[in-house]
Amino acid sequence: MRIPFFVFLLCLAFPALAQMQIEKPWARATAPGAKVAGGYMLIRNLGAAGDRLVSASSTASTRVELHLHIHDNGVMKMREVPGYEVPTNGSFELKPGGAHLMFVDIKRPFKEGEKLPVKLKFVNAGVVNAEFHVGRLGETTPPAATHHKH
Numbered sequence: 001m002r003i004p005f006f007v008f009l010l011c012l013a014f015p016a017l018a019q020m021q022i023e024k025p026w027a028r029a030t031a032p033g034a035k036v037a038g039g040y041m042l043i044r045n046l047g048a049a050g051d052r053l054v055s056a057s058s059t060a061s062t063r064v065e066l067h068l069h070i071h072d073n074g075v076m077k078m079r080e081v082p083g084y085e086v087p088t089n090g091s092f093e094l095k096p097g098g099a100h101l102m103f104v105d106i107k108r109p110f111k112e113g114e115k116l117p118v119k120l121k122f123v124n125a126g127v128v129n130a131e132f133h134v135g136r137l138g139e140t141t142p143p144a145a146t147h148h149k150h
Contacts, residue, residue, distance in 0.1 A: 019047025020086070020125040025132040026142040027103065029112040037110050039064070039101035039118065039132055040094045040142065045086040047124065053092075054083040055121045058132075062105035064118065069097055078102075086122075096140050110134045112143075 025041040045051050056064040068081045084099055086092045094100045101118070103110075110116065116132040135143035 019045060020051065020120075020122055020128050021046055022120065022128060022130045024142040025118065025130045027101075027110055027116060027132045027134050028139055029134050029137040030106065030110045031137060032109055034109060035105055037061070037103040037106055038096065039103060039116075040096065041101075041130065041132070042091055042093045043084070043086050043120075044091045045088060048088065049124060050088045050090075051086045051122045051124045052083045053086065053120055053122055056101050056118055057121075058103060058116055058118045060107060060110070060116045060118075061103035062107070065102040065104055066099075067102045068099050083123075112136050 021044040023042040023044060025039070027037050027039045030037045039056075043053065053066065056066065058064050065080050066082070066084060067078050070077055070079055080102075081099075084092050084094070092099070103116075112134055114134045116134065118130045118132050120128045120130055122128060133143050135141075
């Protein structure tokens with residue numbers, strides 16, 4: 001795949017645009033009446049410095065929080081966290097049972113096959129847009145449609 005010349009020039013002018021790569025962004029379908037949903041992805045940092053995802057937003061919900069599942073005295077709990085560190089030339093994965101985005105007060109049920117726009121805000125890279133593909137209710141792996149890079 002060839003990169004259009006103007007995109008190449010933008011990447012030269014604004015290196016942060018090229019440093020964060022979002023792979024396999026997805027969310028689970030939700031049951032009728034659900035108010036929250038989880039979002040998952042792999043974040044790759046191709047930049048020369050570490051970065052931190054500090055917030056996210058989507059038109060599909062009132063707010064999007066950064067969450068982490070933790071074990072506390074044998075009990076699995078979910079906690080909101082201030083961000084996720086993405087190391088230089090490394091990656092950070094959001095997956096079921098671990099770190100994830102929490103879509104809070106979703107505006108309508110997420111339906112299998114649809115796509116959700118999400119804005120991810122990084123300290124260094126700024127805002128990165130991603131399109132989350134909605135998989136099956138209860139699914140633990142990304143739907144096949146997400147196996148490409150953003």
